[in-house]
Amino acid sequence: MKLFNVKLFALIVGTVFLLSCEEDPLELQPAQSLSTEEAISDLEGLQAALNGAYDGLQLLNYYGRNFPVMWEAHGDNVYISTRNSNRFLNNYQYQNNPFSGDISNLWSNGYNTILRANNIINAEIESTDQAAVNQAVGEAYAVRALVHFDLVRSFALPYSEGGGSQPGVPYITEAFIGEPARDAVSVVYENIIADLTQAKSLMTDGSVGPVRFTGSAVDALLARVYLYRATGDDLANAYSLANSVRAQYGMAAGADLVDFWDSSENDSEIFTLKFVGNESRGADNFGYIYIDQSIGYGDIRVSSDIINLYEAGDPRLDLIYEVGGEFYVGKFLGESASGIPGLVSPKIIRNSEMYMIAAEAAARRDDFANARTVLNEFRAFRGLAALTTTDVPNNGLLDEIMDERRREFAFEGHRSFDLFRLGRGLTRNQCGTGLEITAPCSISSGSPLRIFPIPQNEMDVNENMVQNAGYAE
Structure with missing residues (x-):
């Protein structure tokens, strides 16, 4: 589907300007615009380009660290210590602004990655191995969808607020020269x-x-x-798909969770971005921001809000450790295979999420029996007792599922999205104790600060771009 009547250009994957956000020429034109003069013509080039698309997902300003950390800092599972390295403060304090480098880089790196995927999708390939070509193109479609999804949930209000009619992000299917307007969330x-x-x-x-x-x-x-969309048959579709997928993968038992986070490519991982030793960024490795200050920055520490939510004996408490009376995240210490502090392979989708999606989708459709069954199956993997209707009545089951989801995905960047897509506000019970920097103790369910502003450099060069409410143009 072509959304813009523009001339198609091929995108060269792997050029210097795509590898460095600091030297990004897109500062001179909209982030969705790029032109080159070379095209992919054979299977070898196609597969090299596909590697480049995956590399785009691994950038520091995307899944390599900043994207999940920025959104985790928006939530209530963590706080930023008064002893910090000056990173992610605006995210925790809800002082994001259009001039933020992290926000601008998320936007431009996201669209750079989309352009890499588009170059694959739109390529004309001569090959006798059509199955391999189709596989590569299919993966590129998936990458393009993932990035647009991350952008629309970061820069646009949740679908439920406006029924999808509110401004989303430009959905780009070609490399082109132009100034695209924001597509409606429903179109995205x-x-x-x-x-x-x-x-x-x-x-x-x-x-x-x-x-x-x-x-x-x-x-x-x-x-x-x-x-996330949750309209029409969406919840039924989410339930069906999640149930189908979860049957295809294993689940790490509670006793194995420390080893699970100490390694990658386990049988319960569905999509993981693999980092190996020579891809280390040193102090910019994913986990460095969480690891205590004997090794890492230790800026982001675990709040009492999430610690108090775990039941006694929950094995996930073993993924939180104490130093000097404060608590730190143990999920991202680094994988033993490399021995490099903080170097991890981000687990973007894992089978735990399929259980949580199935349970939530069922509960929101008032299918409480199936919702409870799936939830209790998951709790069994964590060594926790099944919940009966006496323990948690049906009218409280969705809240219990969301609490379980919060416990399972703590520190992985899901919490703020989960609150806001359900129309819920944020409340930080650990607030103003002197351990954390000054920040809001609550964010209302209608606050415009729940989403990022469109970057100012995009506003400056794209006259068709509209800023989000609550941020000055």
Whole structure:
């Protein structure tokens, strides 16, 4: 689906300006615009370009660290210590502004990655191995859908607020020169779903997972997208897809969780971005911001809000450790295979989420029996007792599921999105204690600060771009 009547240009993947946000020429034109003179013409070039698209997901300002950390700092699972390295303060304090480098880089790196994917999708390839071509193109469709999904949930109000009519982000399907306006949120979601459907139709190689997209990973992402949109048959679709996917993967038992986070490519990982030793960024490795100050920055520490939510004996408490009376995140210490502090392979989608999606989707459809069954199946993996209707009545089951989701995905960047997509505000019970920097103790369910502003450099060069409410143009 072509959204703009513009001339198509091919995108060279791997050029210097795509590898460095600091030297990004997109400061001179809208982030969705780029032109080059070379095109992919064979399978070898296609597969090299696909590696470049995955590299885009691994950038420091995307899943390499900043994207999940920025959104985790927006929540109530963590706080930023008064002893800090001056990172992510604006996110924790809800003082994001259009001039923020982190926000600008998320936007531009996201669209750079989309352009890499588009170069693959729009390539004309001569090859005798059509299955391999289709697999690569299918993966590119999945990458394009994922990035647009991350952008729309970061820069646009949740679907429920306006029924999708509110401004979303430009959905880009070509490399072009132009100044695209924001598509409605509903249009963005329609295109995400169309891209994922197309991706699934092209994929035949499941062996590339979990470090590349497979058909099952596409179904898992589609279940997440349906859960976020939650209109019409979406919740039923999310439930069905999540149930199908969860049956295809294992689940790490509670006793194995420390080892699970100490390694990657486990049988419960659905889509993971693999980092190896020579990809270390040193002090900019993902986990360094969380590791205590004997090794890392130790800026972001664990709040009492989340610690108090765990039941006694919950094995996930073993992923939180104490130093000097304060608590730190142990999920991202680094994988033993490399021995490099903070170097981890981000687990973007794992099977735990399929259980949580199925349980939530069922509860929101008032299918309490199935919701409770799925929740209790998951709790059994964590060594926790089943919850009966006496323990948690049906009218409190959704809240219990969301608490379980919060416990499972703490520190992975999901919490703020979960609150805001359900129309809930944020309350930080640990606030103003003197341990954390000054920040709001609550954010209302209608606050415009729940989403990021459109970057100012985009506003400056794109006359069709509209700023989000609550941020000065």
